[in-house]
Amino acid sequence: MENKSGESEFWESAFTDKQEMWGFEPAKSAILTRDLFVEKGVKNMLIPGIGYGRNAQIFRDERMTVTGIEISKTAIEMAEKHYGADMVIYHGSVTDMPFDDRQYDGIFCYALIHLLDSGEREKLIRDCYNQLSDNGYMVFAVISKAAHTYGTGKFISKDRYEMFGGVRMFFYDQASIHAEFDQAGLFEISEVTENYPFFLIKCKKQERA
Numbered sequence: 543m544e545n546k547s548g549e550s551e552f553w554e555s556a557f558t559d560k561q562e563m564w565g566f567e568p569a570k571s572a573i574l575t576r577d578l579f580v581e582k583g584v585k586n587m588l589i590p591g592i593g594y595g596r597n598a599q600i601f602r603d604e605r606m607t608v609t610g611i612e613i614s615k616t617a618i619e620m621a622e623k624h625y626g627a628d629m630v631i632y633h634g635s636v637t638d639m640p641f642d643d644r645q646y647d648g649i650f651c652y653a654l655i656h657l658l659d660s661g662e663r664e665k666l667i668r669d670c671y672n673q674l675s676d677n678g679y680m681v682f683a684v685i686s687k688a689a690h691t692y693g694t695g696k697f698i699s700k701d702r703y704e705m706f707g708g709v710r711m712f713f714y715d716q717a718s719i720h721a722e723f724d725q726a727g728l729f730e731i732s733e734v735t736e737n738y739p740f741f742l743i744k745c746k747k748q749e750r751a
């Protein structure tokens with residue numbers, strides 16, 4: 543496992559310096575996921591790595607209850623300021639999940655899992671799956687190897703590089719998505735262009751017989 547206090551300091555200073563660095567518009571992946579969750583009747587959802595909440599409001603507008611997990615206290619305070627203090631956001635690292643014993647019928651995780659090492663990624667997928675109710679959906683938006691930043695920066699391990707002053711990123715392709723998500727109800731992989739090329743990974747928890 544990597545040093546979580548270093549990671550928390552990195553994000554804390556990023557939010558302190560750059561504030562609402564991605565603006566207030568939701569990511570395209572969030573809009574696509576909102577549409578899926580509306581279609582599937584999701585009511586209670588979890589957003590690990592919620593940041594300052596820019597992707598949360600479109601789900602709340604559809605009367606979904608959103609709970610978040612976020613490593614940066616500053617980002618949580620920004621979320622409270624912009625979207626109200628009635629949204630529960632646990633302060634901590636997703637590597638310490640679970641933060642409650644609730645089951646969620648939707649989980650949306652945007653641009654977070656690719657920041658973790660392989661053991662942490664495996665644990666996050668397992669922890670999210672464990673907190674998903676039967677027939678629930680979880681959607682992960684991850685950076686693709688098609689990004690121009692792939693292969694730049696300091697090599698850490700296969701497909702993982704350190705860049706942007708300390709962020710470690712794992713770049714996904716179809717094979718690594720299948721390797722990590724097949725066991726977690728993977729049913730669809732699509733491509734979405736965000737600020738970088740992303741994959742949208744959709745999983746469903748099958749009802750137990």
Ligand SMILES: C[S@@+](CC[C@H](N)C(=O)[O-])C[C@H]1O[C@@H](n2cnc3c(N)ncnc32)[C@H](O)[C@@H]1O
Pocket residue numbers: 549553554564569590591592593594595596597611612613614617634635636637652653654657
């Ligand atoms: C690339 S940003 C995406 C933020 C947000 N999903 C958005 O687009 O508005 C990653 C987010 O995850 C948070 N984060 C990073 N590592 C984390 C961890 N181990 N546990 C919880 N949150 C983490 C960061 O503070 C940041 O808010």
